[in-house]
Amino acid sequence: MATGTDASPFHPDLRLARFLPRTAVTAGNRRLVRAMGSVGAGRAPRKGELVTLPSGARLRVHWPSGAAGPHLPAVLHIHGGGLIIGSARSGDRANRRLADTLGAVVASVDYRLPPEHPYPAPLDDCEAALAWLAEHHRVDSTRVAVTGESAGGGLAAALTARTVDAGRITLAGQALMYPMLDDRTAADPTQPDPPYLRLWNGASNRLGWGLYLGAQASTPPADAVPARRDHLSGFPPTWIAVGTLDLFRDEDHAFAERLAAAGVACEIVTVPGAYHGFDVAEPHASVSIDTTRRLTEALRGMLKS
Template structure:
């Protein structure tokens, strides 16, 4: 059998590709797809039954509008009448649910000793912009008015599309002036729809999220919307919004826009802490939550939240 040049060099290319990943992620990266979000998976996930395991410190509540919120209480609160966090799940604006992040939300609640509320916002394409953002804002105002919460010690956080919604929510809160957000925690956030319009030279290194899924998510979300209003990175004035923490991996297709947004925040005199993880792909902390780099990633977020929410350090 004749061996083709492609067959000869394929193992070499695979080794070179693998070396780009952080050593703690190299093994798992071999088994992950370039993306989990495609038209087929969006269709399938929408039809899968939701399996939610009960937890004694987690309550599923329904707001008067019918919006579902999962509320995670810590076993021991840091202070009575204290701080709270609104968590916004990812899924490219087109899939996901609040329950899928129960583990992370409970971890944050216990680590920080605060109430964590996760919103089940409406998904595109059935509910394009501004439906999800309106749901997030409704939950934010409900949380700020909660009897167990100090309205001046509320932060917002989210991953991927949830990070993009958290950034948009910080802008909406500034513009409306009803809730003074203490911090915005943005994990590999979807901030700029223009990324999906560009050619991705590193597409072979993407895991779980690539430019095709990025384009799918943004196109479903922005139907008929003005991107200069709906997209955080397109907003002209970033002054006066909540201090930010932005975390992203260097192999994430959203890395450059995270850098750019952090730079613009600093230019607008907004405190911004940028955590960049070499060799990490999109959602790496969810895939390998117990790895050292994922633990450091979470610790960095918690440090920002303790500082901005005035939470005493444990121990």
């Protein structure tokens, strides 16, 4: 799996990889990391607005610069954080850029977090955010896509499943960055992690899923874990990207294969030598820029009229 002249497993563009921790979240630092991420969450984004949903969860809305009138395409963004940390505010810059690049409304939901708000609260907030967006008088409800990274990608897939089942909204597509889809990944604590993991490992995965599923962890509900869904027919066009050194590599590929088998148009981009969250940790690396560009173009294709 060597990608560089020094036989490092990491992509040569990702120069910080060898210095990063194997995980960013532990049972010991979860509360601190979560508190740090919530700073500024109550302030509206620059050139945008802050909407409060009925549950109290907030929606950070980025209107495209210079776009006027109704019938705008829209993207619902769901942030990552292993289901237990993170905030929509961290994506403000990227979502502002995405809104202007696509000429679309981009809204990011600050869903409630466990353990105070386990499943289904986070997914309910995502569903409420999607409804707000699709029903807005300036939005073309036939051109709404969902996107998210890591846990946000998993919640996006779970939301897509709910939307397919409900039949009230027909999504234009879903674009998922290294989505967290399967609670069975690294479920055995006796199995060692591969040495190349960065920013998210098996212990953190067990912590995240455990707090999210709560009392239902032993028998997860049908719509809580996307990889456990028994059928994927009816899903919209899907784009997935995941690195070869990501804990979620195998579950993401398995999900893509199941989508294709169900007749869903699905593209999966495998990024050689990329670790979990590489584009966030090293956004200026050429491989990160290229992957972000491909994500943007995938959304553009989904939203075209």
